[in-house]
Amino acid sequence: MILFDGRPIQAIVVDIEGTTTDIAFVKSVLFPYALQRLRGFMGDLAPTPEGQAILQQVRAEVGQPDLPLEACLDQLLAWAKADQKITPLKTLQGLIWAEGYRDKAYYSHVYKDAAAYLQDWHRQGVPLYVYSSGSVAAQKLLFAHTLEGDLTPCFQGFFDTTTGSKLESASYRKIATSMEIPPAEILFLSDHPGELAAAQQAGWQVCAVQRPGTPDFPAGLPVVHDFEALPIVVQASA
Numbered sequence: 001m002i003l004f005d006g007r008p009i010q011a012i013v014v015d016i017e018g019t020t021t022d023i024a025f026v027k028s029v030l031f032p033y034a035l036q037r038l039r040g041f042m043g044d045l046a047p048t049p050e051g052q053a054i055l056q057q058v059r060a061e062v063g064q065p066d067l068p069l070e071a072c073l074d075q076l077l078a079w080a081k082a083d084q085k086i087t088p089l090k091t092l093q094g095l096i097w098a099e100g101y102r103d104k105a106y107y108s109h110v111y112k113d114a115a116a117y118l119q120d121w122h123r124q125g126v127p128l129y130v131y132s133s134g135s136v137a138a139q140k141l142l143f144a145h146t147l148e149g150d151l152t153p154c155f156q157g158f159f160d161t162t163t164g165s166k167l168e169s170a171s172y173r174k175i176a177t178s179m180e181i182p183p184a185e186i187l188f189l190s191d192h193p194g195e196l197a198a199a200q201q202a203g204w205q206v207c208a209v210q211r212p213g214t215p216d217f218p219a220g221l222p223v224v225h226d227f228e229a230l231p232i233v234v235q236a237s238a
């Protein structure tokens with residue numbers, strides 16, 4: 001039996017950026033790396049079927065079926081600089097980040113308390129899930145390459161915005177349905193008030209995670225500063 005603040009839960013769903021991971025890792029490490037590698041990486045990838053598929057998607061997106069390679073690269077760079085979530089760009093960023101992890105250009109950041117508790121809960125049989133705006137592929141890469149080791153085995157499932165916006169309660173209803181758990185028995189941890197409100201509207205239990213730099217939360221929300229402070233109790237089943 002798992003209790004959050006005295007109420008039974010069956011699973012914990014975590015946000016990544018600002019919750020398990022310092023926002024600065026994504027903003028100051030991953031995005032600049034993808035930006036800097038974009039032209040060279042995509043240039044090499046262009047002749048391959050994978051590269052061709054990305055270029056086709058860029059051309060479809062801008063409605064110019066004959067857009068030359070150089071112009072496609074310019075478009076991808078412009079989207080990347082504007083931090084736009086366009087599918088071919090997200091696919092390409094995922095491939096570039098995979099290369100960066102493989103080459104050990106960086107390790108992903110996971111707060112020590114988050115890594116310790118995720119591993120601990122997993123050992124105790126608590127079902128854990130991720131819901132993040134980064135693609136599922138990027139989520140798996142991130143948790144596979146932390147300084148604390150590969151944390152992906154801790155998770156039973158990963159959800160991204162292909163399920164829906166994190167600010168809409170319908171997304172949380174869909175996730176609960178796919179997890180086959182009553183909404184009231186799911187706990188969501190996030191640093192974003194809008195996400196927490198949407199999850200609450202869907203009937204989930206929520207707790208705000210306030211890391212250094214996170215703005216204050218509206219009154220009434222339970223707030224912790226690290227995972228150690230979460231009022232979660234795991235009782236061995238009789």
Ligand SMILES: [Mg+2]
Nearest residue numbers: 015017018191
């Ligand atoms: Mg977040």
